[in-house]
Amino acid sequence: xxxxxxxxxxxxxxxxxxxxxxxxxxxxxxxxxxxxxxxxxxxxxxxxxxxxxxxxxxxxxxxxxxxxxxxxxxxxxxxxxxxxxxxxxxxxxxxxxxxxxxxxxxxxxxxxxxxxxxxxxxxxxxxxxxxxxxxxxxxxxxxxxxxxxxxxxxxx
Numbered sequence: 001x002x003x004x005x006x007x008x009x010x011x012x013x014x015x016x017x018x019x020x021x022x023x024x025x026x027x028x029x030x031x032x033x034x035x036x037x038x039x040x041x042x043x044x045x046x047x048x049x050x051x052x053x054x055x056x057x058x059x060x061x062x063x064x065x066x067x068x069x070x071x072x073x074x075x076x077x078x079x080x081x082x083x084x085x086x087x088x089x090x091x092x093x094x095x096x097x098x099x100x101x102x103x104x105x106x107x108x109x110x111x112x113x114x115x116x117x118x119x120x121x122x123x124x125x126x127x128x129x130x131x132x133x134x135x136x137x138x139x140x141x142x143x144x145x146x147x148x149x150x151x152x153x154x155x156x
Contacts, residue, residue: 031128
């Protein structure tokens with residue numbers, strides 16, 4: 001098996017289907033053999049997005065202050081405080097805090113929603129194996145996209 005994805009290769013969507021078949025050593029009619037699918041699965045690993053541990057709520061909140069414009073506003077607030085304009089300094093800090101709080105709430109809710117969707121859904125696909133259309137878990141897909149008939153997400 002000589003399947004490799006290298007930066008100098010043109011994007012797959014620009015290739016003729018026969019070129020993709022030759023490159024991936026497969027065919028649209030037959031798909032992969034079960035043994036070849038297992039071998040490619042071992043070579044490339046499962047077809048899933050690696051999940052990292054989510055940041056703690058405190059880290060998520062502090063991350064709201066990393067934006068370049070927020071840092072400039074912080075510097076302006078500090079400068080205003082240094083030159084004696086406490087009213088402007090406090091106003092800017094309040095705005096920064098409200099902005100960070102809203103950003104934190106939005107990101108936290110989004111992360112929770114994605115996590116709950118991920119636990120509720122199973123991903124499946126129909127792919128050709130040994131010339132037959134089979135239903136397989138989406139994680140079992142390997143580089144040989146011509147044999148894929150359909151991909152879906154379903155809920156229990």
